[in-house]
Amino acid sequence: MSEAKAPRYGLLGLMVLLLVGALLATVRFSTPPDAGDEQPVESSQPAKKGLTTLAELDGKPPAHRSLDIQSWQTEQGARVLFVAAPQLPMFDLRLTFAAGSSQDGDLPGLALLTNAMLNEGVPGKDVTAIAEGFEDLGAQFGNGAYRDMAVLSLRSLSAAEQREPALALFKQVIGQPSFPQDSLERIRNQLLASLEQQKRNPAKLGSNALFQRLYGSHPYASPSDGTADSLRQIDVAALRAFHQRAYAAGNLVIALVGDLSREQAEALAAEVSAALPAGPALAKIGAPEQPEPGPSHIEFPSNQTHLLLAQLGVERRNPDYPALYLGNQILGGGGFGSRLMEEVREKRGLSYGVYSGFSPMQARGPFMISLQTRADQSQATLELVRSVLSGFLADGPTQAELDNAKRELSGSFPLSTASNADIVGQLGAIGFYDLPLNWLEDFVAQVQALDAKQVREAMQRHLDAEQLVVVTVGPAVEQKPLPEPGSQPAPPVDSGPRH
The missing domain is CATH 3.30.830.10 (Metalloenzyme, LuxS/M16 peptidase-like)
Structure with missing residues (x-):
């Protein structure tokens, strides 16, 4: 198991x-x-024998099948x-x-x-x-x-x-x-x-x-x-x-x-x-109510604190999803190079990693930011993350960030149909969430057509840094200020429980 x-x-x-x-x-x-x-x-097309080499690609992304x-x-x-x-x-x-x-x-x-x-x-x-x-x-x-x-x-x-x-x-x-x-x-x-x-x-x-x-x-x-x-x-x-x-x-x-x-x-x-048993489709679940924002804390004996920030996101069929996906890649979904990773890890060494993402579902799935950091800097790190989100919602992505995210998607997207198992998973999701049969092709085209203003406005429609539900898990300890950007970060500490 x-x-x-x-x-x-x-x-x-x-x-x-x-x-x-x-x-x-x-x-x-x-x-x-x-x-x-x-x-x-x-x-x-008939199957091509042999492997495609990097030389054959000549710097271009692999074609989506x-x-x-x-x-x-x-x-x-x-x-x-x-x-x-x-x-x-x-x-x-x-x-x-x-x-x-x-x-x-x-x-x-x-x-x-x-x-x-x-x-x-x-x-x-x-x-x-x-x-x-x-x-x-x-x-x-x-x-x-x-x-x-x-x-x-x-x-x-x-x-x-x-x-x-x-x-x-x-x-x-x-x-x-x-x-x-x-x-x-x-x-x-x-x-x-x-x-x-x-x-x-x-x-x-x-x-x-x-x-x-x-x-x-x-x-x-x-x-x-x-x-x-x-x-x-x-x-x-x-x-x-x-x-x-x-x-x-x-x-x-x-x-x-x-x-x-x-x-x-x-x-x-x-x-x-x-x-299978005979019977109809089950009724779709209803929409969730807007939650009460604000913090809550779970006391836990460890050296690090887990930070979870969330809001209700979107349903799977929401027309803003391509813009939200692209915006989130720039904010915190794209790993190294994302805004959150740059500010939290690269500049200050506060965490090994910080990630954000929309999880669209039948009803409104969560938008979530998650990380773990030193317990004595958890509150300041939380405010830094909130500040990065606020700044991104206010200003949106730069043109360079937008171009890089689009280029990354065009290079990685062919992997989504690279094997039969990948394809059958995509088909299952398309059928389950009642997406158009050409959704995969349309998604890429929609993302590539987006400009920075459209991404910013979509993120603003669905996110608000003042409406976050926040859960922290860790010890209640005296808090310290954050290091200055570019300063030598403190060495990482073990995040396991204290015995």
């Missing part, structure tokens, strides 16, 4: 933000298959997005359900626990037999649950002798889970142990507190991995009921990429859809 990482806002920020449900996601019990060794997909995305709906109501990729004899299948923790209701952790239990047993097979079944076929199974969504994935060779038995086992897992009691107790105990560990994790304490303050009574406020009380209340009947309701075919987006014909893809999607 491993904990899903929060998004990193850098060169590949777009890829991560597309799958924002993963943001601040909780525990993932098995990861989707890795596709790093695949050849890129090029749907409209256009995708011929085909879409239809199954008889049971699932939406399908398909890209044919005959270059490799395999396929990637990704199912995205509106079955994240925002659907937990009165039992936080229900979505996560249901998703984790799907491959624990089916009629005639226990968890070991399921794992061995996929392994014997050379197939890979993955699953995960997040705030907006739950995901299930399958990678297999596309030849019928491997594809058909792999798909048959996958259909059992998604449509006929037996939810064995012994597996429920084991996974519940793992989650309870994880909750105990979180009490010693200042970053997790801060994140939970921030979401509670930011979202109040909204479903996003609830911890995705549940509470000790709620986890103990979840039984097999609750898991079955959630599966019946949230894993219905009408609540599903099917993303499919690989060496399949349109006819084969339609047949595969129809099989998957028919294997």
